[in-house]
Amino acid sequence: MRSVLKKISDVLEGISAVILFFMLIMVLLQVLFRFVLKISAPWTEEFARMGYIWLVFLMLPVLEAKNDQLKVTYFFDKIPYKARVLLYWIMCALYVVMLVFITIGAVRYYGSTNTMTFGSVRWLLVCYQYIPVIIGCSASVIFVLNRAVNYKEVLQAAEAEYTVELEEETK
Numbered sequence: 001m002r003s004v005l006k007k008i009s010d011v012l013e014g015i016s017a018v019i020l021f022f023m024l025i026m027v028l029l030q031v032l033f034r035f036v037l038k039i040s041a042p043w044t045e046e047f048a049r050m051g052y053i054w055l056v057f058l059m060l061p062v063l064e065a066k067n068d069q070l071k072v073t074y075f076f077d078k079i080p081y082k083a084r085v086l087l088y089w090i091m092c093a094l095y096v097v098m099l100v101f102i103t104i105g106a107v108r109y110y111g112s113t114n115t116m117t118f119g120s121v122r123w124l125l126v127c128y129q130y131i132p133v134i135i136g137c138s139a140s141v142i143f144v145l146n147r148a149v150n151y152k153e154v155l156q157a158a159e160a161e162y163t164v165e166l167e168e169e170t171k
Contacts, residue, residue, distance in 0.1 A: 005146060008139060009065040016058045023051040042120040053129045057136030064143035067157075085151055092148035099137045099144070106133035 026048040033041035063069045079087060110130040118124045 002146075005065060005143065009062050009143075012058050012136075012139065013062045016055050016062065019051050019055045019058070023048050023055065026051065046118050046120055046124065050124070050129055054132040057132035060136040061139035061143050064140045064147065067147060088151055089148055092144055092151075096141050096144055099141045103134055103137040103141075106130040106137065110134065 026044045030041060030044040030048065033039045033044065076084060076087070107130075110127045113126040113130070116126040118126060
């Protein structure tokens with residue numbers, strides 16, 4: 001199971017790297033058109049914005065797989081171990097519920113915007129911006145559940161990391 005999740009994470013990370021490069025090209029083209037050639041090219045902005053949406057939501061499961069999302073654990077680390085495990089499971093359950101609601105909303109919006117197009121690019125459907133939300137949140141549910149099942153390893157790794165940080169601060 002872990003190897004499959006690792007492959008999914010690697011594929012999403014690779015796709016995100018390509019999207020990041022695509023966004024860089026779009027922004028550079030926007031600067032070139034606007035300031036050098038004095039030509040309006042709104043399609044570059046729309047493609048860059050679409051790339052940003054895809055990048056954010058496709059990287060979400062990657063961050064969940066690596067447990068690298070932004071978090072403040074100061075008070076969490078002060079809680080006794082058994083209570084921390086219970087709280088961790090509760091937080092994971094609430095997070096999964098939130099991701100499921102976001103996925104359901106994205107599916108609904110996808111269905112209601114499948115005939116709408118962007119202003120400057122008539123062939124680019126608005127519903128395309130909901131595809132990464134559906135993929136990213138659905139995959140994140142799997143990674144969060146996997147992490148919750150392996151909660152002992154996660155908490156031990158977090159505690160070891162916290163201990164190393166404390167040792168570095170005291171030096």
